[in-house]
Amino acid sequence: MVGKKKAHKLVGAKPKKKCCRKTVRCERCPVVIHRLNKLAAHGATKKELQKSLDHVRSNPHRVGAAA
Numbered sequence: 001m002v003g004k005k006k007a008h009k010l011v012g013a014k015p016k017k018k019c020c021r022k023t024v025r026c027e028r029c030p031v032v033i034h035r036l037n038k039l040a041a042h043g044a045t046k047k048e049l050q051k052s053l054d055h056v057r058s059n060p061h062r063v064g065a066a067a
Helices: 030-041 046-057
Strands: none
Touching: 030 046
16 A cells, blocks of 8 residues: 555545645645545445545656656
């Protein structure tokens, strides 16, 4: 598991101003927070949120850090 924090605590958290664009998105990235909020709005349980955190943080389109 990539995330150290509990995924259900990230729901509704204040995101950073800008995405850092790394290969693995950080936990406070606006994209990660938005996707977790969408899952929670659809009724995902704490366990489902924790499992989906790895998938949400993965960024398959990025090969390396952006310049």
